[in-house]
Amino acid sequence: MLRATFSSMLQRKLRLTLSGLAVVLGVMFVAGAFVLTDTLGRSFDGLFTTVYSKTDVEVTAKSKIAASEASHDEVPTPLPASAVQTVDDVPGVAVAHGIAMADGARVIGADGKIVNSAGPPRFGTNWLGDQPLRDGHGPQADNQVAMNAALAETAGLKVGDSVGILTLQPKRMFTLVGIFGYDGGKDSLGGAQVVAFTEPVAQELMLGERSVYSSIDVRADDGVSADTLKGRIASKLGDGYVVKTGAEAAAERSAGPKEFLSFFNKILLGFAGVALFVGIFLIVNTFSIIVAQRTRELALLRAVGASRRQMVGSVLLEALVIGALASLVGLGAGIGVGALLAAVFSQVGGGDLALAGIGVPLSAVIGSLAVGILVTLIAAAIPALRAARIPPVAALTEAATPDRPLTRVTVAGGAVFAAGAMLLGIGLTGVGDATLWTILGGVLISFIGVALLTPVIARPVVGAVGRLFAWSVPGKLGRLNSGRNPRRTAITAAALMVGIALITGITTVLSSTTASLTKLVNEQVQADLIISGEQSGPRPPTFDPAVLDRAAALPGVDAVAGASFDQALVDGKRQSVAGVNDLAAVKRIASLRATAGTVDELSAGQVVLDKDLAAKAGVTLGQRITTQFSRGAPHTLTVTGIYEKSEMVNGWLVSAVDAADFGIPQPVQGYLKVADGASVADVRTQVTALLADSPEVTVGDRSEFVKQQTSQFDTVLAMIQILLALAILIAVLGIVNTLALSVLERTRELGLLRAIGLRRAQTMRMVTVEAVVISVFGALLGVTVGAGLGTAVVRALKSEGITQLALPWTQMGTYLVLAAFVGVLAAVLPAIRAARVNVLTAIAYE
Amino acid sequence: MGTMPEGMTAAARAVDVWKVYGTGEAQVVALRGVNVELERGRFTAIMGPSGSGKSTLMHCLAGLDAVTRGEVYIGETRLAGLGDARLTQLRREQVGFIFQQFNLLPTLSAEENIALPMAIAGRKPNREWLDAVIDTLGLRDRLRHRPSQLSGGQQQRVACARALVSRPDVVFADEPTGNLDSRSGAEVLAFLRNSAREYGQTIVLVTHDPNAASYADRVVFLADGHVVAELRDPTAETVLDTMKRLDAMVLG
């Protein structure tokens, strides 16, 4: 039995290799994800251990605005200068340095643009003089800065240059007086940008007030352990402080980038999931074909006494071998991919993260092998059971068993599809906790349902699609061939469907979002010009608040509304708040309507909020509310107005005066209404001039604004296009597989056709048309299913502001054309094989 | 007898054709200097024992296989040196085939199978001729059927119609009745004979059945790769006699 299995496997090397490839790809992503996470995780640990190598204890103030469900980041709170003295007096402390450091020092490079970091933070800090200087000296005057070598290099700056820097305050000019590096000759620590100011300047620009620090860096006397010292300092400072050892702080800091890593990890695992899911179709098809081809051989085995169990075993054994081999290859490839990605990551943004050795955790090995083998076995199970059902008498009958009717599989498909759609519905309407999983499960099960329904749809649709190619005889023959085995055609097409459905679904959601935003902006914003920037990191782009006043004073400008944003504790609860410079302007531009009090003006100490929120929080007009913004002392605000909520304006609004204590006290967006009769273009030119010192933002009309706000969609699209490419690659393997088999099965027909005068080129065209019909059929299915999925999601997101359904017709058309090309590509080898068929061998009937 | 009437060219001819398969130990010489002319408008049978080279000769004459030495002509066209494209075109335009089985494409109806060679060439069949062929073969009420819905005899008649409909210079039939019962076989053979007599269609029949050969105007006997005898206006008896004589020669 074993010998029989292996010898028959060898004869089908090519077909098994093709289906094995799908497993290889899937396993590659699984292993790659594991290796990447492990390697980079240890590299980050190493990085922060270096950063904290000289720190025995770190002291920070307890955050006034803790992490909440909506936002996982706590807002840092500065500590007073007096605390440094207190710590310094603790016995066992050798030295205690006050550190005034925060993210958000944005350097304007020699080219006038902000130097982007693409991930790593952009720190501004006080100069402690403990980094090795490469050139010049540390900042000694308030208009001097030093920066790390990597930043100076990317910015194109050298000692003596003057440099503009954006911080909590608008652009300020400094002279670059020093360039420093790090121990071990490094130019940066993990790609972080660091600008060092004198201490008072760092406090003012990075923390917002003089004589406060972000943390205290403590070194212990010889012989005093970090843990002992931590205990002493903590008891001395009492409540309101967080004291950690250097090691604890390092571990905590490295958790941040690791979280980002785990996000990337999920993407890789998503790729793996798609590859394996599509791969299942390929494997099911391959094994079904193998079983069909071996019907007589298997029946003979049955006739000579092999049991059903042995039949199933023989097919599953084959699957096991393929799965194991493919998983091993995938594991190897995954280790390579993981190492490569880790290397790429470590260089991001000019950073040079020292890579720890490539790590292959045991979990990667076990996980990859298990996933690969399991998927192969599951996929082979159905064909294996079919093999067991072959009756011994089939060995004697001539033809293969006729295609069973499709009724059962269709009914099953309908049921599965309904179940999947229901699960999807539950997930989308958001009852229950595991919503994301419910949605994913729903999508997956729906796909399986559609795949089961595909054979029934195949006959009519393939016929209709094929008619497009029926203008030539080879085309017609190809079309007829593609309809000959609806099951095989269906599974092959279904593999292509999955990828195209996913991307069509996502594109539908994205284009609907854009359409909804466009409609929203057009209907609810009476602004002719909008100031905004493209957000590339966690920190939004901002501009000088003075621009708002200057723009309002321009001739031809009717109203200017600007908004800044913060996380605050409102009445003890964490809330988002917005600061507006001119509520009257907001009222005019966004058609704000008061339901109580007034929204005509908002002065210091006043707050307005929308009706729904007021009802929910039980807030009434005239109520006094204690509010703690990201910085400064608590404000007591009086509610002076309640307004009708809209998608554009909602929540708590405070005046620009109070907004000075925002974590980022500068406006993120500005809306301009041009006076009747004034030229929008003129105003735009003047505002552009006003923004010269705010390089993070630009001014544009509404459509430019929408474009800018949706620019990150391109990144999402690029990402899923990689996914699509992957899914298509596997689907192509499936088409090649199916065609190669068709050619083999129809050798005699091909010989006959060649004998009666079909030219080689015509033969190739015939095979190509068959491939194109199958792939266009798959794409049609995918586009339809994807549009359906996307529509369902869009409908479910209606309450989130996605009110418009916009089907991405152009992309959908592109996918169909792409599918046709894919078909042509997949047909190349089988077509050549068909054209090479030897007429004489083909028609020999012995 | 034996020579061609004045002014008439052969539909196909082989001149000193040798065909060798394989090399060294495994070498098989299937044809050893065969000379044969297939007269236009005649029904010629090629007979001989199994392995005598009948099929090989037919393949060489039909441009399906290349000869090792010698010349093959279809009409005035010399096949030697023609590329695949020219040979394919030649088969399409000047040759018709009827094989023993698997003659038809299962995806096409009987009518579409009949018209296939014309369709591949991008030509329209002559409607009158098509109707005549279909009616003669009694296929009128089977035109919409698929091959799987036809009996073996019907399938072979469809194959005959397909071979004849483009009015090729010569139709080659390799054991077309090998898989049929005697009645169906007789129908097909009678049709082939009539095509030659009434429409002047050149037909070459490869067979080892004396009865089948008796439908022909002329029988060429092959043995061991040689043309060993020839018979005009044969009957089943004369064919059988010739075969016995040849057997005796080989044995003796």
Ligand SMILES: Nc1ncnc2c1ncn2[C@@H]1O[C@H](COP(=O)(O)OP(=O)(O)OP(=O)(O)O)[C@@H](O)[C@H]1O
């Ligand atoms: N492709 C081939 N390779 C090697 N030898 C071949 C090949 N085709 C035919 N032969 C040999 O050539 C000789 C003639 O074969 P051919 O098929 O022409 O005989 P035949 O007269 O048609 O026999 P039958 O009546 O059995 O069909 C035989 O000895 C055969 O074994």
Ligand SMILES: [Mg+2]
């Ligand atoms: Mg033969």
